[in-house]
Amino acid sequence: MRFDLVIRNGTIATASDVFAADLGIKNGVIVQIGGAMDEAAESIDAAGKYVLPGGIDSHVHIAQPSGEGIVMADDFESGTRSALFGGNTMVLPFCLQEKGRPLREALKAYHALAEGNCYTDVSFHLIVSDPSEAVLGQELPALVEDGYTSFKVFMTYEDLRLSDAQILDTMDVARRTGALVMVHCENEDAIRYLIGRHEAEGTVAPRAHATTRPIAVEREATHRAVSLAEVADVPLVIVHVSNREAMEEIERARRRGRKVIGETCPQYLMLTADDLDGMDWEGAKFVCSPPPRDTASQDACWDGLERGVFDLFSSDHCPFRYDDPAGKLNPKGSRNFRHIPNGIPGVELRLPILFSEGVMKGRIDLPRFVALTATNQARTYGLYPQKGTIAVGADADIAIWDPSLTRTVRHADMHDGADYTPYEGAELTGWPTTVVLGGKIMLRDGTLTGTKADGSYRSRGRSQFATVPPKVGAGT
Ligand code: DUC
Ligand code: ZN
């Protein structure tokens, strides 16, 4: 066979194995692992490097409407370019339903933004903000059939939060259709109460973002979410878990036999609430929800990554420019923490952070790294085994890593649309240098070789963990 591309001399890692073998690619898929591969249109020498499945970041926000006067820092072009440089071949952003409007309307607009503008493959989760009868009865079930097989619901934010009844109704759609529900767990009423107390005392600087969203707020909501999922009898994903008490709710639910998928993110390993204390409102750069906690919580999240409390390590990339009236320092946000947009950039550093701090420091091994960042992401969101692994027949989505490369993080070297990185100055060892998407070399030795027309939208199947939907006509 004449291959389109052969990756030679590398060390391949999957979620289960690490082994030396060459990799043969033809027509965008992996067609041979190991053995002779003499004839190839193109070759990459991966001696001394790791050959891993391309990262899948199942939790990113791109061009998401974020309130009046606020603009997210990344569109699809910059967000997926940044993702690619960070070793990813696929991202899953959220398509937000506007209140009172059909989800299809938001999807049409979102597809138009993505079309022709992606350096990685993309697929969309839905955010259900208005679970009306029409949405629950007709629209969502039809969208699940069309490949939008996961939706996020919020327990916080005045304009997004759903009541327990609405969450149960949404979970019931998931139960009937085989979709997967993701929950943002923070108790909005408790946050409002604390905001009232802080404002009465005149405490309005960025640090107050953390003190109005303490661990109890997240723990209670996590307990409620897993309980509601138990009542509705559905699996669920608890996204962006920041601390041990929320982790314990996940573990307790699992001991009761529930399927709960846990996700944590780089900010909960690398940042603390003290970062929100910066001079001149610099703390705004670190405002995200749930907020970063303390070093004990960082240790807890590492423990959760090691022990399997967490199945997913995602970025929750949600970038806003700092020094910008449409970003963190918007006219209201520069006077009161309540108006600082929530979210920080991270899609480009998610993998280098976990590689450097996790693999290189011996906290996790390479198969666990692959599982957390690619394989479990694909399994959870209906992309496996086409994506998320290195196997014959899988898409040739590959990231080649140089474990000997040490770099100091500088925003000047990032490829997103923000004007800062929360990880400025971190010294990280192990970086992706070459990335292949569907058999095409997109990034070669750190140089962009692909175009924004190379990524495509991918419809998804159902999660491996979702309930099996009843057969049509089965009378349920
Ligand atoms: N939740 C997210 O998942 N991302 C950013 C902000 C938020 O509240
Ligand atoms: Zn969230």
Ligand code: ZN
């Ligand atoms: Zn998010």
